[in-house]
Amino acid sequence: MSNRLLAHLGKAYLGLILFFLYAPILVMAAMSFNASEFYQLPFSFSTEWYERLWKNDEILEAAWRSVWIAVVVTVIATSLGTAASIALFRYEFPGKTVLQLLLFPPIAIPWLITGTAMLIFFFGIGLDRGTPAVIIGHAALALPYVIVVVTARLATFDRTLEEAARSLGASAWKVTMAVTVPWILPGIIAGGLFAFAVSFDQFVVSYFLSEPGDSTLPVLIYTSIRKGFTPEINAVSTIIIAVSMGIMLLAARYSNFGGEQ
Amino acid sequence: MSSLSARQDRIRAFTLLSPAYLWLTVAVFLPLSAMVFFSFLSDVPFGDREWHGTLENYQEFFQTSTYATLLWKSLKLGLMVTGISVLIGFPCAYVLAKVIKGRSREALFLLVILPFWSNSLVRIFSWAIVLRGNGVLDFAANAVLPWDVRINLMFSPTAIVIGLVHSYLPYVILTSYLALQAIDDSLIEAARSLGAKRRTILTRLILPLAAPGILAGAVLIFVPVVGSFMEPRLLGGRRGTYYGTVIEDQFVAVFNWPLGAALSFILLAVVLVILGAFSPILRRART
Amino acid sequence: MGEVRVEHLVKTYGPARALDDVSLTFPDGGFFGLLGPSGSGKTTLLRAIAGFVAPDTGRVIIGGDPVENVPVEKREIGMVFQNYALFPNMTVAENVGFGLEVRKVPGADRARRVAEALELVQLGHLGARKPHQLSGGQRQRVAMARAIVTQPRVLLLDEPLSALDKALRVDMQIELKRIQREIGITTIFVTHDQEEALTLSDRIGILKDGRLVRHGPPRAVYDDPQDAFTARFLGEANLFSGTPEAGGLRLADGALIAGCTSSTAAVRPENIAITLQEPEAPNRLQANLVQQVFGGAMGTCILDWQGESLKVIGRDQDMQGLPEQGPVWLSWDSAKTIALNG
Numbered sequence: 001m002s003n004r005l006l007a008h009l010g011k012a013y014l015g016l017i018l019f020f021l022y023a024p025i026l027v028m029a030a031m032s033f034n035a036s037e038f039y040q041l042p043f044s045f046s047t048e049w050y051e052r053l054w055k056n057d058e059i060l061e062a063a064w065r066s067v068w069i070a071v072v073v074t075v076i077a078t079s080l081g082t083a084a085s086i087a088l089f090r091y092e093f094p095g096k097t098v099l100q101l102l103l104f105p106p107i108a109i110p111w112l113i114t115g116t117a118m119l120i121f122f123f124g125i126g127l128d129r130g131t132p133a134v135i136i137g138h139a140a141l142a143l144p145y146v147i148v149v150v151t152a153r154l155a156t157f158d159r160t161l162e163e164a165a166r167s168l169g170a171s172a173w174k175v176t177m178a179v180t181v182p183w184i185l186p187g188i189i190a191g192g193l194f195a196f197a198v199s200f201d202q203f204v205v206s207y208f209l210s211e212p213g214d215s216t217l218p219v220l221i222y223t224s225i226r227k228g229f230t231p232e233i234n235a236v237s238t239i240i241i242a243v244s245m246g247i248m249l250l251a252a253r254y255s256n257f258g259g260e261q
Numbered sequence: 262m263s264s265l266s267a268r269q270d271r272i273r274a275f276t277l278l279s280p281a282y283l284w285l286t287v288a289v290f291l292p293l294s295a296m297v298f299f300s301f302l303s304d305v306p307f308g309d310r311e312w313h314g315t316l317e318n319y320q321e322f323f324q325t326s327t328y329a330t331l332l333w334k335s336l337k338l339g340l341m342v343t344g345i346s347v348l349i350g351f352p353c354a355y356v357l358a359k360v361i362k363g364r365s366r367e368a369l370f371l372l373v374i375l376p377f378w379s380n381s382l383v384r385i386f387s388w389a390i391v392l393r394g395n396g397v398l399d400f401a402a403n404a405v406l407p408w409d410v411r412i413n414l415m416f417s418p419t420a421i422v423i424g425l426v427h428s429y430l431p432y433v434i435l436t437s438y439l440a441l442q443a444i445d446d447s448l449i450e451a452a453r454s455l456g457a458k459r460r461t462i463l464t465r466l467i468l469p470l471a472a473p474g475i476l477a478g479a480v481l482i483f484v485p486v487v488g489s490f491m492e493p494r495l496l497g498g499r500r501g502t503y504y505g506t507v508i509e510d511q512f513v514a515v516f517n518w519p520l521g522a523a524l525s526f527i528l529l530a531v532v533l534v535i536l537g538a539f540s541p542i543l544r545r546a547r548t
Numbered sequence: 549m550g551e552v553r554v555e556h557l558v559k560t561y562g563p564a565r566a567l568d569d570v571s572l573t574f575p576d577g578g579f580f581g582l583l584g585p586s587g588s589g590k591t592t593l594l595r596a597i598a599g600f601v602a603p604d605t606g607r608v609i610i611g612g613d614p615v616e617n618v619p620v621e622k623r624e625i626g627m628v629f630q631n632y633a634l635f636p637n638m639t640v641a642e643n644v645g646f647g648l649e650v651r652k653v654p655g656a657d658r659a660r661r662v663a664e665a666l667e668l669v670q671l672g673h674l675g676a677r678k679p680h681q682l683s684g685g686q687r688q689r690v691a692m693a694r695a696i697v698t699q700p701r702v703l704l705l706d707e708p709l710s711a712l713d714k715a716l717r718v719d720m721q722i723e724l725k726r727i728q729r730e731i732g733i734t735t736i737f738v739t740h741d742q743e744e745a746l747t748l749s750d751r752i753g754i755l756k757d758g759r760l761v762r763h764g765p766p767r768a769v770y771d772d773p774q775d776a777f778t779a780r781f782l783g784e785a786n787l788f789s790g791t792p793e794a795g796g797l798r799l800a801d802g803a804l805i806a807g808c809t810s811s812t813a814a815v816r817p818e819n820i821a822i823t824l825q826e827p828e829a830p831n832r833l834q835a836n837l838v839q840q841v842f843g844g845a846m847g848t849c850i851l852d853w854q855g856e857s858l859k860v861i862g863r864d865q866d867m868q869g870l871p872e873q874g875p876v877w878l879s880w881d882s883a884k885t886i887a888l889n890g
Contacts, residue, residue, distance in 0.1 A: 010356035018372060024384065025387050027387065090274075093271055099278065102290075108536055110505075112488045113532070120518060123307070124306075172273065201382075222491065237380075237383040241384070245375055248379065454620055456624075457646070
């Protein structure tokens with residue numbers, strides 16, 4: 001009947017949206033396996049661009065730098081963010097709402113503004129462009145995400161468990177490590193994966209803070225694209241998108257992001 | 262007695278909170294303040310350069326029409342991308358929240374949201390491959406259509422809009438989906454039992470109830486689009502000059518940091534006004 | 549207004565039969581209670597009448613018109629939902645007026661009818677409020693007013709009182725009954741609360757596993773449940789099984805239930821008397837008092853008879869002479885023996 005027809009139309013529409021979202025990515029991935037340097041069709045399969053990638057020291061170096069920066073950022077943002085989340089959850093104190101509101105500027109202000117402001121300030125205090133500046137910037141951007149994700153998990157935590165543990169004589173530290181942290185662990189893992197993704201995919205802030213010739217992978221890709229397209233960029237982009245989607249799928253497993261709320 | 266434990270609690274809270282907020286202060290709040298300071302300088306205060314306090318940078322914005330025009334152009338781009346995303350995204354969120362039932366819904370929702378969390382630069386680049394002349398779209402159109410067509414959307418405003426909609430569409434789907442999911446199905450059943458047709462249910466019930474979610478999504482798209490520079494650069498080419506790209510130029514090409522800071526600060530003011538105006542809605546949509 | 553009839557309704561979900569050949573008539577102007585344990589199909593039946601569930605086969609007839617192919621919005625029904633389903637974005641008056649609005653009733657007329665409906669549920673002064681500013685009982689009344697203002701042919705209530713606390717529920721039962729009498733609308737309601745069903749309905753139907761087990765006036769069904777399921781589901785019952793013989797039902801311990809011709813008999817807990825001495829009554833047996841439960845005016849005794857648990861309910865003052873535990877005699881009037889099939 002007309003209801004069922006409408007449902008079918010709805011599903012077809014959803015399919016169209018998914019096509020719009022994924023088609024360009026799939027095209028890019030396909031082209032990275034195409035032999036033609038100028039993306040000429042018809043398609044003929046080749047792994048040449050991936051082989052070249054393997055021999056391109058500049059790209060390999062940038063990729064390696066991106067990964068270890070992301071790991072450092074993840075460790076910093078996750079530990080600082082988890083501590084802050086627990087405090088925001090557990091204690092009542094004046095100014096708490098202000099602290100919670102302060103988490104939103106880093107998320108909501110366009111990265112162009114944040115990135116240029118960081119550049120100015122870091123330069124002003126004598127910290128030049130380079131990897132330390134990038135790490136400080138990335139961690140600051142990742143922190144609010146970690147706090148939001150861990151806080152969401154904490155909201156499902158039963159406070160009386162902490163009270164029960166304390167009534168049994170456990171110290172505050174012991175309570176945190178033995179009761180609270182195990183419960184919110186999925187949230188911490190999800191928050192860490194978000195932090196990794198924010199850093200690994202970060203372009204804007206890295207662009208302003210990293211040194212030319214010593215940049216992260218997204219910055220290198222941006223400058224290469226502006227010089228002209230090459231299938232090598234395709235290949236490395238395909239790898240990046242696969243990695244970042246994989247990380248988010250993992251994060252989705254650990255947070256109930258996308259589930260019924 | 263209770264004051265002692267209250268003080269202890271406060272010390273513990275402070276210990277747990279200070280590292281995170283110190284970090285945010287050093288990396289976000291102090292830089293934003295420094296940007297304001299810089300925007301009132303004649304030159305960067307580094308080395309032995311001469312500098313003094315001035316309003317010149319702001320005068321440049323208000324006296325020449327160049328920057329204001331570009332800001333207006335960026336705001337229009339923001340409105341357009343936001344409008345298209347809402348129009349495309351809301352029905353999609355509706356299908357996900359109210360038409361699809363069972364386990365497949367969660368998987369499909371994840372599939373829609375996933376690109377949003379993947380690398381935006383790479384996604385913009387992928388559109389470049391599709392849209393360029395002799396590109397995939399061109400090839401596909403010629404394969405399907407009987408006559409000869411030349412499709413080269415690359416380096417056009419259309420390309421920029423397509424890329425940005427692709428980047429931010431999942432945002433409005435996400436917020437609308439959460440708002441729609443919060444609408445109990447029994448409300449829709451109640452309206453039907455009272456004789457309401459589909460259109461009435463949509464306009465009198467679903468849209469008003471989902472409005473905070475839709476608006477939240479719209480704001481979350483509008484703000485970053487106004488400040489975008491990478492997307493116009495890659496997809497717009499020479500025609501891709503927007504407010505964001507001009508700011509970028511001040512920092513990486515022209516090296517007029519004080520002017521860049523002033524332009525950034527004006528953008529920040531615009532953004533904060535918008536966020537402030539919508540903050541009650543944004544807060545409601547989050548809960 | 550009108551009679552509602554369902555004929556041979558079948559609804560399956562995969563292998564499960566939510567409705568299994570249900571035929572039933574809901575008389576015009578009557579108050580019909582549908583009862584059953586969860587999963588019995590009572591809600592499915594109500595939703596099939598409303599039109600939210602499309603039956604696989606069978607007919608639904610409202611006021612003489614077959615409506616199987618009529619969508620919900622054209623069935624002219626009024627429905628009250630378990631959670632009331634008040635539109636949170638509209639005021640009380642807008643909620644109540646919604647059905648009139650979609651029927652394009654002109655403004656002045658609409659306002660008058662909304663006011664009347666709110667008056668009927670005694671909420672005339674709250675029209676400007678939003679649902680979240682109301683108490684549970686008030687929401688319930690708004691939902692009622694909204695459902696009846698369009699003068700539907702049938703009023704469907706899906707566990708309308710289950711969200712209220714006990715004291716309020718009793719008040720609302722009386723209120724519901726008054727409103728229904730005043731407008732004389734055919735009403736069908738679903739409940740899992742048997743007491744509520746007995747209080748409100750002038751006819752009840754009991755469902756089990758998608759089948760209609762028994763229906764009729766509440767007292768008739770209560771006094772003569774006919775089968776063990778109904779006897780236990782509607783009220784409480786002590787069941788006795790044995791061998792039927794000439795004089796009655798012979799039980800395992802040798803006691804005889806006089807006049808009972810079937811192999812199973814039921815006796816309501818409130819119809820049994822407990823004494824220390826052996827009574828004169830024709831139906832008597834000896835059991836072991838296990839526990840006394842004080843319940844205010846009424847008390848409950850749990851007894852053990854031949855390894856089975858029995859229950860007796862009586863006035864507290866009649867039970868004060870009984871020991872905490874020990875052997876006692878149970879007896880009841882022959883008229884109170886309920887013979888069950890099978």
